Each structure stands twice: as structure tokens, then as C-alpha cells.
Amino acid sequence: MKKGYKLAIVSFSCVLLATVALNTHFKSLDKKNIVNALENPNTSTPVQDENFANMQNNPYLKDNGFSIKEEKGNFKINKESAIELAKRYMVGNIDESTKITAIKTDFSSKNKIPGPTKERAMDTKEIKDVPSWIVTFHDIKVLLHNGETIMTDENVVIDSNSGEEVLIFQHESLKK
Amino acid sequence: MRNNLRKNVSLFLFISTLLLSVSTSFAAYHDIAYLTTSNNGAAANIETQNPYASSDYNKFSCAWVMTNYNTSYWAQVGWMKYGGQTAPKYYYEYRGTSGWNRVFFTGPSVGSFIDYLVGSDSTYMYFRANGTDLATVALSSLGFTPNQVQWGGEATGSDVQSPGSTMNPVSIGPLKYKSTSNVWTNCSGYKLPGCTIGYGELSNQRNNISSSGSSNFEVWDSNY
Numbered sequence: 001m002k003k004g005y006k007l008a009i010v011s012f013s014c015v016l017l018a019t020v021a022l023n024t025h026f027k028s029l030d031k032k033n034i035v036n037a038l039e040n041p042n043t044s045t046p047v048q049d050e051n052f053a054n055m056q057n058n059p060y061l062k063d064n065g066f067s068i069k070e071e072k073g074n075f076k077i078n079k080e081s082a083i084e085l086a087k088r089y090m091v092g093n094i095d096e097s098t099k100i101t102a103i104k105t106d107f108s109s110k111n112k113i114p115g116p117t118k119e120r121a122m123d124t125k126e127i128k129d130v131p132s133w134i135v136t137f138h139d140i141k142v143l144l145h146n147g148e149t150i151m152t153d154e155n156v157v158i159d160s161n162s163g164e165e166v167l168i169f170q171h172e173s174l175k176k
Numbered sequence: 177m178r179n180n181l182r183k184n185v186s187l188f189l190f191i192s193t194l195l196l197s198v199s200t201s202f203a204a205y206h207d208i209a210y211l212t213t214s215n216n217g218a219a220a221n222i223e224t225q226n227p228y229a230s231s232d233y234n235k236f237s238c239a240w241v242m243t244n245y246n247t248s249y250w251a252q253v254g255w256m257k258y259g260g261q262t263a264p265k266y267y268y269e270y271r272g273t274s275g276w277n278r279v280f281f282t283g284p285s286v287g288s289f290i291d292y293l294v295g296s297d298s299t300y301m302y303f304r305a306n307g308t309d310l311a312t313v314a315l316s317s318l319g320f321t322p323n324q325v326q327w328g329g330e331a332t333g334s335d336v337q338s339p340g341s342t343m344n345p346v347s348i349g350p351l352k353y354k355s356t357s358n359v360w361t362n363c364s365g366y367k368l369p370g371c372t373i374g375y376g377e378l379s380n381q382r383n384n385i386s387s388s389g390s391s392n393f394e395v396w397d398s399n400y
Contacts, residue, residue, distance in 0.1 A: 060277050063317045091258040091280065093233040113281045114266060114308035117288040121306040142276075143234065145204050145330065146247040150276060165282065172275040 052103055055134060060171040065110035071131055075104060075160035079133065082163075086135035086156035089165045092142060099138040107132040107157055107166060127167070131160045139173050207338055207376025207395045208328025209351065209365025209385050217295020217302075217354035218243045218325035223346045224255050226263055226286045227337035228400070235259040235332040238267075239339045239346055239395070241292045242326045243353075249273070249320035253294045253303040253310065255284055259336070268294070268303035268310045273319030281310065289347075295354045325353045327365055329395040331381070338381045340396030345384075349392030364389030 052070050055061065061068065077085075079102050087094070094100075106129040115123035137154045144150060151173045157166040218241040227237040240254025249271055257264040263286065269278035284290050284305070293304040300312040327348050329339035340346035351365050367373060367385045374382060380399045384390070 059274075059317075063277060063313055064279055064311055065313075091233065091236075091261065111309045111311055114283065114290075114305040114310065116283040116285040118290060118306055121308070124308050141234075142278075143204055143236075143332065144271065144276065145206075145250065145252075147204055152276070167282075168280040169277070170279070171277045 052105075055103055055105075055136075058171075058174065060169065064169055066169070067108045067110075068105040068134070069108075069129070071104040071106050073104075073131075075131060075133070077133065077158070077160050077163050082133035082158050082160070083135050085158055085163055085165075086133075086137070089156050089158070089168065090137060090154055091168065092137060092140035092152070092154045092170070094137055094140065098140070101136045101138070103134050104160070105132055105134055106130065107134070109167075113167075130157075130166055132166055133158045133160055140170075142170065204330055204332055205338070205377040205381060206326075206328060206330050206368060207378075207381035207383055208326050208330070208368060209348075209383075209390060209393055210324060210326040210368060211351075211353060211363055211365050212324045213353065214356050215243055215322050215325050215353045216297075216356055216358055217293065217322075217360075218327060219291070219293040219295065219352040219354075219360065220327045220348050220350065221289050221291050222254060222327075222348050224264060224284045224286055224288045224290060225339060225341075225344070225346055227257055227331075227339055227397070229257045229261065229336045230259045232259040235336045237329070237331040237336050237339055238264075239329045239348070240327075241294055243294055243296075243322040244324050244326065245320040245322055246324070249318070251294050251301050251303070251313075251318060251322075253292050253305065255290070256280070266305055266310060270301070270313060270318055272317055274317050279311065295360075297358070325365075327351050328383075329376070329381070331378075331397075334378050334380045334399065337400050338376065338378065338395070338397040340394065341400035342382075342396055342398055345394035345396035347392065347394050349390075351391050362391060364391050365393070 109127040112124040115121045135156045139151045140154050142152045152170050153173050154170045156168050220241050222239050229237045236258045238256035240252045242250050242252035244250035251270040253268040255264040256267045266281040266283050303311045331338040352360050354360050366389045380397050382398050383395045385393045
């Protein structure tokens with residue numbers, strides 16, 4: 001009987017530790033420090049190159065009024081650093097099996113980002129030909145307002161000069 | 177002795193599995209006003225706050241205006257704070273017959289009062305904040321005819337802060353909807369069916385929506 005309790009306590013501890021580890025492994029990262037991410041990129045992250053045509057043909061790109069041009073020049077921020085930043089900016093939850101892709105683009109939107117307050121309503125920000133990384137996290141589970149969960153792709157657009165977040169667009173996973 | 181051990185371990189594994197499944201389950205709870213009417217959009221001014229949203233990336237707290245068809249399809253705009261984020265972001269979102277889509281932008285400032293509007297003409301659905309279009313999406317990509325408008329706050333559970341606090345509620349209003357003849361109309365919103373007057377879907381989600389409907393209201397989380 002005593003052995004049973006001991007085993008139960010040990011098992012419970014293992015389950016708790018595993019849960020905490022799973023929940024925090026990737027996403028316990030501090031989102032505030034761009035410099036730290038640039039200095040310490042996680043080079044072990046398995047990343048694939050996205051096919052530019054795939055992204056260009058993404059129907060949600062057009063729906064949102066976004067457009068991209070292929071960019072082949074050198075970026076101030078390399079791919080590994082861009083991915084590290086994207087992990088900090090993203091809203092979804094990933095784990096070690098999450099497929100990540102990245103492409104270099106000049107990113108534009110036909111719309112603008114509103115000012116931060118009503119008093120600064122005209123202080124809008126244009127997004128036009130911004131040299132950017134688009135880092136895509138594939139098949140991320142998202143909770144919808146009606147309680148459903150669906151699989152989505154989360155695209156984090158990062159200014160390749162400043163490392164700042166341009167925007168994030170999510171959509172239902174594309175069937176390829 | 178061995179049987180007891182087996183029983184204890186089995187029971188423990190069962191309870192652990194149950195606890196794990198509960199701790200990773202998803203749900204969204206609403207503290208909102210609604211109006212069922214054919215419409216071409218919804219609008220309101222909403223205060224921005226910075227609720228506690230935990231460090232769990234599956235959780236969020238948000239406030240928005242929305243035009244929708246039942247619970248199947250919707251278009252909404254507002255602010256949202258996800259777990260792990262330091263501040264709320266502007267966002268717009270739709271779920272139409274062609275799929276689900278959401279976009280986040282930096283801002284708005286905490287403490288600001290932002291005019292949000294989601295509404296359509298004959299060609300596009302506009303997602304607007306303070307008069308600036310966050311997006312104009314072709315109605316053909318949405319593919320639904322709204323039969324309801326909603327305004328309010330939402331959170332993923334009582335372990336995160338639903339918009340507002342007891343001392344500093346989030347104000348929402350004046351509530352407006354766009355009629356099918358494209359006229360913006362002041363209106364009243366009503367509590368969700370099944371909710372007690374003064375409460376949202378969770379017991380910590382509170383509001384002051386009147387039993388006869390309110391054209392302005394506040395929402396808050398009684399745990400804060």
C-alpha cells in the first residue's frame with residue numbers, strides 16, 4: 001500500500017514536470033528584448049525555405065490587401081534571428097514539431113495602421129515595400145470565438161532592418 | 177497488496193489524464209450585449225485596457241464590435257491581448273464561407289478610447305479603427321448575410337482577466353448598427369440569453385447592461 005502511494009507521488013511529480021515543460025518550453029521566452037534575440041539566435045531551429053510562389057498565391061494575402069515582392073538582397077537581420085524574434089512576437093503556441101518556414105520579401109499593404117489614440121488618429125503608419133522576413137508557423141491550433149478550434153498558419157512579418165514586428169496575419173491552414 | 181498497487185496507479189493515471197485534459201482545454205466566454213436584426217455592420221467606442229492574460233499562449237482577453245450570422249460566421253474588430261504579450265493589439269478577424277482570418281497590428285495605447293467599426297457596402301466589408309481602414313475585404317470572401325450585431329468583452333476563462341476591473345470598468349458605446357438600407361442607427365443591446373442580469377457567461381464577468389437594453393454599458397472582471 002505504501003509503495004503504491006510512493007509510486008503515485010513520483011508519477012504525479014513526473015506528470016506535473018512534463019506538463020510545465022511542454023507548456024513553457026518554447027513560449028516562456030521573454031518577448032521584450034530584440035537585442036537579446038539578435039545576439040543569441042536559436043540556430044538549432046529546423047527551418048525550411050518557403051517557396052515564394054506559395055506565399056504569393058496565398059489567397060489570404062490578397063484578401064487582406066497585402067502584396068509581396070521577392071527580395072534577394074542581404075538583410076541586416078539574418079533568418080535565424082528573424083525566427084527567434086518571430087517566436088517572441090507570435091500569439092500562437094508552438095512545440096518542437098512545429099514546421100517553420102521563412103522568406104525574404106518587400107512587404108506592402110494597401111491599408112494603414114491606425115494611430116494609437118483618438119487624438120492621434122491621423123498618425124497612421126503606411127506599410128509600403130518594407131524589406132521583411134515572413135516567418136510562418138504551420139498548423140497552429142487556434143481557439144475561435146464560438147468555442148471551435150481550428151488549425152491555422154501564423155505569419156509574423158518582421159522588418160529586416162529594425163527587427164520590429166510589422167504585423168501578424170493568421171489564417172486557416174492552407175491545403176497544399 | 178499487488179492488486180491495491182495496481183488499483184492506486186490506475187486511479188492516479190486516470191485522474192492525471194483528466195487533469196491534463198482539463199488544463200489544456202479551450203473555451204471562450206463572453207461578456208457582451210447583442211441585438212438580433214438584419215444589418216450591414218456594427219460600431220462602438222471601446223476603451224483600451226491591458227488585462228492580465230497569463231503567460232499561457234493559448235489564452236486571451238479582448239473587446240470588440242461584431243456583425244455575424246448566428247455563431248457560424250462573423251466579422252469583428254477591436255483590441256486583443258494574448259497570453260505572453262505585454263500589451264493589447266489592434267486586430268480584425270473574419271470567418272466566412274471561405275475560411276477564417278485574423279490580423280494583428282501594434283497599438284492601441286492603453287487608456288485610449290477608440291472608435292471601432294465593421295460594416296459593409298455592396299462590395300466590401302470595412303474593418304476600421306478611428307476612421308482608418310485596417311482592411312477592406314471583398315464580400316465574396318465572406319459569403320454570409322449578417323443577422324445579428326454584438327459588442328463587448330471576451331476571455332478564455334476566469335484564470336485570465338476579462339476586460340475591465342471593478343474600479344476601472346471598460347466602457348463600450350454608444351452602440352450602433354448599420355441598417356440594410358445603409359443608415360447608421362443608435363440602438364440598445366441586450367444581455368445574452370442564459371446569462372443573469374449583470375453577468376456574462378462566467379461569474380466573474382460583470383456588466384451593467386440594463387434588463388430593458390442599454391445604448392452604453394461597462395464590462396469588468398470582479399476578480400480584479
